[in-house]
Amino acid sequence: MKVKSFAAFDPTSPLKPLHFERRAVGPSDVQIEIQYCGICHSDIHTARSEWGPASYPLVPGHEIVGKVTAVGKSVTKFKVGETVGVGCMVGSCGQCASCAEGLEQYCVPGFVGTYNSPATDGTGHTQGGYSSGIVVDQNFVLRIPAGMDPARAAPLLCAGITTYSPLRHWKIGRGMKVGIIGLGGLGHMGVKIASAMGAEVVMLTTSPKKADDAKRLGARSVLVTTDPDAMAQQAETFDFLLDTVSAQHDLTSYLNLLKREGQMVMVGAPEKPLPLPTFALIFRRKNLAGSLIGGIRETQEMLDFCAKHGITADIEMIAPEQINDAYNRMLKSDVRYRFVMDCQKL
Ligand code: NAP
Numbered sequence: 001m002k003v004k005s006f007a008a009f010d011p012t013s014p015l016k017p018l019h020f021e022r023r024a025v026g027p028s029d030v031q032i033e034i035q036y037c038g039i040c041h042s043d044i045h046t047a048r049s050e051w052g053p054a055s056y057p058l059v060p061g062h063e064i065v066g067k068v069t070a071v072g073k074s075v076t077k078f079k080v081g082e083t084v085g086v087g088c089m090v091g092s093c094g095q096c097a098s099c100a101e102g103l104e105q106y107c108v109p110g111f112v113g114t115y116n117s118p119a120t121d122g123t124g125h126t127q128g129g130y131s132s133g134i135v136v137d138q139n140f141v142l143r144i145p146a147g148m149d150p151a152r153a154a155p156l157l158c159a160g161i162t163t164y165s166p167l168r169h170w171k172i173g174r175g176m177k178v179g180i181i182g183l184g185g186l187g188h189m190g191v192k193i194a195s196a197m198g199a200e201v202v203m204l205t206t207s208p209k210k211a212d213d214a215k216r217l218g219a220r221s222v223l224v225t226t227d228p229d230a231m232a233q234q235a236e237t238f239d240f241l242l243d244t245v246s247a248q249h250d251l252t253s254y255l256n257l258l259k260r261e262g263q264m265v266m267v268g269a270p271e272k273p274l275p276l277p278t279f280a281l282i283f284r285r286k287n288l289a290g291s292l293i294g295g296i297r298e299t300q301e302m303l304d305f306c307a308k309h310g311i312t313a314d315i316e317m318i319a320p321e322q323i324n325d326a327y328n329r330m331l332k333s334d335v336r337y338r339f340v341m342d343c344q345k346l
């Protein structure tokens with residue numbers, strides 16, 4: 001299938017149009033005409049080679065929703081015409097202990113990323129969702145629940161699952177005080193999902209002007225993290241913190257918010273390693289962990305959970321040629337709260 005796309009050609013130039021050929025539909029493949037693709041901060045980190053040298057030209061995008069236009073002869077899970085999603089992974093070994101448990105994101109030899117991964121089909125490296133179409137193995141395709149707005153569903157495929165998975169893993173629910181750090185794409189999903197799970201959610205932000213939005217999204221209250229007095233007042237009161245910050249920041253002031261033995265989880269992945277505030281952990285036996293997206297089974301569970309609770313993303317729709325402006329606005333923390341590319345306009 002010939003597709004149109006937007007691609008990064010090097011770490012610094014603006015993204016530009018690229019035409020290329022997707023692989024032919026194999027027996028287990030689903031061909032998708034992409035309608036919408038969310039814009040994740042990971043796309044920027046990767047396009048700019050912040051996480052290591054990227055393979056160019058690179059088509060980012062791993063929050064994909066579209067319609068099935070063809071299926072391979074052994075495909076049983078999807079039919080032509082269905083609305084489906086693709087997230088951050090398009091393959092994994094299928095053999096290791098993690099894959100056996102449905103935790104493909106922790107595949108021991110490594111999962112195949114939707115973009116910037118070596119392709120197993122001879123096309124070089126994988127190319128993502130800022131494009132008009134994609135071909136994906138049926139085992140990495142998700143069902144978008146009936147009635148869910150497809151554009152607002154797209155960001156669930158990364159921002160949704162990346163926040164849902166740690167909230168589920170650490171059994172967030174009623175009676176827990178949970179802080180979501182950073183009100184961007186991930187953070188706004190984290191607030192919605194954690195409050196739907198029954199927790200008392202506090203939005204931790206550097207942007208006081210986002211406070212009203214945070215409450216509308218489900219936060220009980222807002223803590224401006226640049227205000228040392230406000231931070232001191234809430235010291236040692238949180239059960240759980242989810243850090244979605246995309247840039248350098250000092251963890252000490254956040255760790256001080258946790259109760260004794262409280263849990264902080266990093267999902268934000270800044271370019272450079274953060275210094276570890278050892279004393280802030282030692283003195284109250286605190287826990288610091290990381291979490292990576294979520295497995296395919298859990299991603300479907302998250303989509304169904306969101307459908308049940310009426311949760312989708314708050315989006316700003318962009319035309320493909322606005323992608324470079326969208327990147328610049330995200331770098332200024334100016335997004336309400338996820339850009340979504342209308343790929344039908346490619
Ligand atoms: P985003 O929409 O740009 O949001 C990031 C938010 O972080 C900003 O809106 C801002 O919120 C806050 N922030 C930015 N700079 C800050 C600073 N210097 N200090 C404190 N807060 C700051 O990004 P995103 O798409 O949600 O992604 C967030 C991070 O998660 C990225 O690093 C991304 O690569 C990573 N990620 C990880 C996974 C995973 O599996 N672990 C999956 C997807 C994305 P306020 O204005 O509210 O302060």
Ligand code: ZN
Binds near residue numbers: 041062159
């Ligand atoms: Zn992402």
